[in-house]
Amino acid sequence: MKTFRENLSGYIFMLLALSSISALALITVFIIVQGAPLIADVGVIDFIFGMTWAPSQGEYGIFPMIIGSLSVTLGAVILGVPVGICCAIFLAEFAPVKLRNLFRPAIQLLAGIPSVVYGFWGLIFIVPFIRDYLGGPGLSILAASVILAIMILPTVISISEVSILALPRQYKEGALALGMTHWQTIFYVILPAAKSGIVAAIILGIGRAIGETMAVIMVVGNATAIPTSILDPVRTLTTNIGIEMGYASGEHRQALFATGIVLFIIIMVLNSLAQYITRKK
Amino acid sequence: MNSRDHERIAKALIWTAALFVLAVLAFILIYILARGLPRLDWEFLTEIPRNMGRSGGVSSTIVGTLMVTSLAVAIAVPFGIGTAFYLAEYTRGGYITRIIRFCAESLAGIPSIVYGLFGFIFFVIFLGLGWSVISGALTLSVMILPTLIRTSEEAIRAVPNIYREVSYSLSATKWQTIIKVVFPSALPGIANGIILSVGRCIAETAAVILTAGSALRMPSSVFSPTRTMAVHFYILAMEGISMENAFGTAALLIILIFLINVVANTFVNRFVAKGVKR
Numbered sequence: 001m002k003t004f005r006e007n008l009s010g011y012i013f014m015l016l017a018l019s020s021i022s023a024l025a026l027i028t029v030f031i032i033v034q035g036a037p038l039i040a041d042v043g044v045i046d047f048i049f050g051m052t053w054a055p056s057q058g059e060y061g062i063f064p065m066i067i068g069s070l071s072v073t074l075g076a077v078i079l080g081v082p083v084g085i086c087c088a089i090f091l092a093e094f095a096p097v098k099l100r101n102l103f104r105p106a107i108q109l110l111a112g113i114p115s116v117v118y119g120f121w122g123l124i125f126i127v128p129f130i131r132d133y134l135g136g137p138g139l140s141i142l143a144a145s146v147i148l149a150i151m152i153l154p155t156v157i158s159i160s161e162v163s164i165l166a167l168p169r170q171y172k173e174g175a176l177a178l179g180m181t182h183w184q185t186i187f188y189v190i191l192p193a194a195k196s197g198i199v200a201a202i203i204l205g206i207g208r209a210i211g212e213t214m215a216v217i218m219v220v221g222n223a224t225a226i227p228t229s230i231l232d233p234v235r236t237l238t239t240n241i242g243i244e245m246g247y248a249s250g251e252h253r254q255a256l257f258a259t260g261i262v263l264f265i266i267i268m269v270l271n272s273l274a275q276y277i278t279r280k281k
Numbered sequence: 282m283n284s285r286d287h288e289r290i291a292k293a294l295i296w297t298a299a300l301f302v303l304a305v306l307a308f309i310l311i312y313i314l315a316r317g318l319p320r321l322d323w324e325f326l327t328e329i330p331r332n333m334g335r336s337g338g339v340s341s342t343i344v345g346t347l348m349v350t351s352l353a354v355a356i357a358v359p360f361g362i363g364t365a366f367y368l369a370e371y372t373r374g375g376y377i378t379r380i381i382r383f384c385a386e387s388l389a390g391i392p393s394i395v396y397g398l399f400g401f402i403f404f405v406i407f408l409g410l411g412w413s414v415i416s417g418a419l420t421l422s423v424m425i426l427p428t429l430i431r432t433s434e435e436a437i438r439a440v441p442n443i444y445r446e447v448s449y450s451l452s453a454t455k456w457q458t459i460i461k462v463v464f465p466s467a468l469p470g471i472a473n474g475i476i477l478s479v480g481r482c483i484a485e486t487a488a489v490i491l492t493a494g495s496a497l498r499m500p501s502s503v504f505s506p507t508r509t510m511a512v513h514f515y516i517l518a519m520e521g522i523s524m525e526n527a528f529g530t531a532a533l534l535i536i537l538i539f540l541i542n543v544v545a546n547t548f549v550n551r552f553v554a555k556g557v558k559r
Contacts, residue, residue, distance in 0.1 A: 005454075005456060006454050006455060006456055009455075009456040009459075010371060010455075012363065013363050013364075013366050013367040013370075013371055014367055014371065015363075016359065016360050016363025016364055016367065017363060017364040017367040017368065017381055019360060020360045020361070020363075020364040020381075020384075020385070020426055020430065021364075021380065021381050021384035021385065023384075023388060023423045023426065024384045024387055024388055026399070026403065027391065027395070027396075027399045027423070030399055030402050030403050030407070031395065031398055031399055031402070034398075034402050082298075083298045083301065083302060086294065086295045086298030086299065087298055087299050087302055089295055090295045090296065090298065090299040091299075094292065094295060094296065094299075095299070102303075103299065103303065105542060105546060106303060106306055107302075108542050108545075108546075109306070109538065109539060109542055110302075110306050112477075112480045112481075112484060112538045112541065112542055113309075113484065113534075113535060113538055114483070114484035114485075114486065114511045114514075114534050114538070115484070115486065116486050116511055116514055116515045116518070116531075117309075117313065117514075117531050117534060117535065118309070119515075119518075120313070120514070120518045120527065120531060121309050121312060121313065123518065124524075125312065150305060150309075153302060181284050181285070181287070181288045182288065182292075183284075183287055183288040183291040183292065184284060184287075184288075186291075187291070204390065207390050207392075210392070211390075211391070211392025211393070211394070211395070212392070213392065213393065213394040213486075213487040214486045214487050214515055217519070218515075218518070218519060238392060238394045238487075241394050241397075241398065242394055242487055245397070245398070245401070245491055246490075256398070257398060257402070260394070260395055260398045263392065263394075263395060264391070264395055267390055267391060267392060267395070268387060268390075270390065271386065271387045271390040272383075272387075274390075275383065275386055
C-alpha cells in the first residue's frame with residue numbers, strides 16, 4: 001500500500017509537470033494552425049516584406065509593423081538599459097541599506113503596476129509634452145520608447161543585480177587589494193564578470209518591449225506607414241493584433257494570427273538566446 | 282583627469298540614475314493618485330457602471346476581476362506547485378528537467394497578447410466556452426504558470442536538506458517527507474508566488490480582453506462574459522468615455538497592486554527571517 005502511494009504520488013507530480021509544459025505545445029500548435037495558411041497564401045516574403053496592410057483589399061504586408069516594433073524597442077533599449085544597469089550597480093554596490101530597502105519594493109511595484117496605467121500616463125503626459133515641445137502628433141515612436149524604457153527597467157535591474165550579487169567576493173576583494181578604486185573595480189572586474197547575466201537581462205528586456213501591447217497601443221499612434229523620424233506614429237506587431245482582433249474575422253483574423261506567429265518566433269529566439277547565455281557559464 | 286575624478290563622476294552618475302528612477306515612479310503614482318483618489322468613494326465601488334462607464338461606479342468590473350483572478354489562480358496553483366515539486370524533488374537534472382525548465386522559461390517570455398490569441402482560439406472558439414469568465418481564467422492560468430513554478434521551485438530548494446534527511450531517518454517515505462516536512466517549510470515562499478500571480482492577473486489587459494470580453498453586466502456565472510477593472514480602465518481611457526472614471530479606476534488598480542506587493546513582501550520577509558534564525 002505504501003509503495004503504491006509512493007509511486008502514485010511520483011506519477012501525479014510528473015503528470016502535473018507534463019501538463020504544464022504541454023501548454024507551450026498547445027499555444028504553438030494553435031497559433032501556427034490558425035496563421036500559417038494565410039502566410040502560405042500570401043507567401044512568406046510578401047507577408048514579411050509587404051509594405052501594405054489593407055485587410056479590406058486582401059493585402060497583408062507586415063513590414064511597416066516589423067519596422068515599428070524594432071524602432072520602439074531600440075528606443076526603449078537606448079533609453080532604458082543604461083539607466084537600468086546603473087540602478088543595478090547602485091543596488092549592488094552603492095546603496096545605503098535604508099535606500100536599498102526602499103528601492104527594491106519600489107522596483108517591484110514598478111513591475112506590478114498594470115501596463116495600461118503606464119500607457120495612460122504616457123497618453124496624458126508624455127504625448128502632449130512631445131507634441132508641444134518637439135512637434136509632430138505626439139503619438140510617436142519616441143512616446144512609446146519612453147514608456148517601454150520605464151516598463152523594461154524592473155527586468156533589466158533585477159536580473160543584472162542578481163548576476164552582480166552572484167559573483168564571488170574574492171573578485172572584488174582581489175581588485176581592491178591591488179589598489180583599484182571602487183569604480184575601477186566595478187568597471188574592470190565586476191561588470192565584465194557579470195557580463196553574461198547583464199546581457200541576458202538586456203535580451204529579456206528586449207523581449208518585454210517587443211511583446212508589450214496595451215501600453216504601446218495608447219501612445220504609438222498606430223499608423224501603418226514606414227516612419228521617417230522618431231516623432232512619427234507607427235504600428236507594432238503587437239498593436240496590430242491588439243487593435244484589430246476585436247472586429248476581425250475570416251482571412252483578416254488569420255492574418256492577425258500570422259502576425260502572432262512572427263511575434264512568437266521573435267520572442268522564442270530571444271528567450272532561447274537568453275537561456276543559452278545564462279546557462280553557458 | 283585622474284582616477285579619483287573618474288570615481289567621483291561615475292558615482293554621481295549612478296546616484297543620479299537611481300534617484301531619477303525613483304522620482305519617475307513617484308511622479309507617475311502621484312500624478313494618477315492625485316486625480317484618481319478623490320473619485321474613490323463608496324458609490325464608485327458599489328454601483329454598476331452606467332452609460333458605458335460615463336457615470337455610476339465599477340462594481341461589476343470588481344466582481345469580474347475577482348472571479349477571473351481567483352479562478353485562474355485556483356486552476357494554476359496545483360499545476361504550478363506540482364511541477365515545482367517534480368523539478369525540485371523528483372528529477373536529477375536530467376533531460377526531462379531541462380525540457381521542463383526550457384518550456385517554463387519560454388512560457389514566461391511569451392507576450393500576453395499571444396496568450397490572448399491562444400486563449401481566444403482555444404478556449405473561446407475551439408472549446409466553445411465563448412467570451413466568459415472561465416475562458417479568461419483559463420488563459421490567465423497558463424500565463425501565471427511560469428511565475429508559480431519558478432517561485433515555488435526556489436522556495437522548495439531553499440528548504441535545507443537536513444530537514445529531508447531527518448525525516449527519512451525517521452523512516453518517513455518520500456511522499457510523507459514532501460507533504461509533512463518540505464511543503465510546510467516552503468509555504469511562505471510558495472504563498473509569495475501565489476500572491477504575485479494574483480497581481481499579474483489583476484494587472485493583465487491584453488489576454489483578458491480577447492478571452493473574457495468586455496461586457497459591463499454583472500457576471501452571473503463563470504460562463505458569462507465580463508470586463509475586468511484593467512480592461513474597463515483601458516476602454517474608458519482609449520475611447521475617451523470618462524477621464525474622471527478612468528483616473529478613479531487607475532487609482533483603484535494601483536492601490537490593489539500596492540497592497541498585494543506589501544502582503545507578498547511580508548511573506549518573503551518571514552521566510553528569510555525564519556531561514557536566518559535556524
